[in-house]
Amino acid sequence: MTAPPTSLRERKKAKTRAAIREHAMRLFEEQGYAQTTVDQIADAAEVSPSTFFRYFPTKEDVVLIxxxxxxxxxxxxxxxxxxxxxxxxxxxxxxxxxxxxxxxxxxxxxxxxxxxxxxxxxxxxxxxxxxxxxxxxxxxxxxxxxxxxxxxxxxxxxxxxxxxxxxxxxxxxxxxxxxxxxxxxxxxxxxxxxxxxxxxx
CATH class of the missing domain: 1.10.357.10 (Tetracycline Repressor, domain 2)
Incomplete structure (x- = not known):
């Protein structure tokens, strides 16, 4: 839906963001939104919680953005x-x-x-x-x-x-x-x- 990122840094950021979002969606669907924590999402995406928050200000934003x-x-x-x-x-x-x-x-x-x-x-x-x-x-x-x-x-x-x-x-x-x-x-x-x-x- 958007122009693909051009630089290596932008491509890595886009890949990380997509991975966080996909693992979050999978966990929400498998175990429920309320039961899923940011720590669980970060662990599944192999990033730190602080990295999660750099891409999504809140857990809600993973879905709502x-x-x-x-x-x-x-x-x-x-x-x-x-x-x-x-x-x-x-x-x-x-x-x-x-x-x-x-x-x-x-x-x-x-x-x-x-x-x-x-x-x-x-x-x-x-x-x-x-x-x-x-x-x-x-x-x-x-x-x-x-x-x-x-x-x-x-x-x-x-x-x-x-x-x-x-x-x-x-x-x-x-x-x-x-x-x-x-x-x-x-x-x-x-x-x-x-x-x-x-x-x-």
Missing amino acids: DDVDAVLIDAVRAQPAEVPPVEAIRRAMRQVFDDMSPETWEFERRRQRLVLGVPELRARMLQQMTDAIDMVAAVIAERAGLPSDDFSARVTAGATVGALLAVLPSGGVGHIEGVTPGDYQRLEKALTLLQDGLPLG
Whole structure:
């Protein structure tokens, strides 16, 4: 999803980060999120706990950090200036989702399944929605040549994030598998409804 690191140092850092995350996900799935400690993750990844914290500030962040966010924002930024903001986001989502490999989709499914299935992660994820609105508002304002704190850009961002959140899997019993490629159609429909003024029915 991101450009491959070029220097040897960057490649080693990327490899270490990926190893920590993969061992953490495996342990969370095998023995439970709450039962897994940072020490256990570090031991499995053959790094020190201090190294773990250099890559992930908290245990929660191993799951909650979304590597797709930055790619999506860059794709929105790259849309032609004349494209309205919600349409730019819709086009960017299609581009990013179409470019995701099966391996990336599988990782996202695992990650979202943990977020939806672990109450403390789900609560933290909902708290992060403010950060998501900030991020989307900033790129909307940038594309329009407006100040980063523009009120209209923030309201548009809030409406967009809210629409997307409304159609993601709810995490209810029997539905905690996380996002799938098919979920893009629901996200696209949500954005289309938003563009059309949210007609009912």
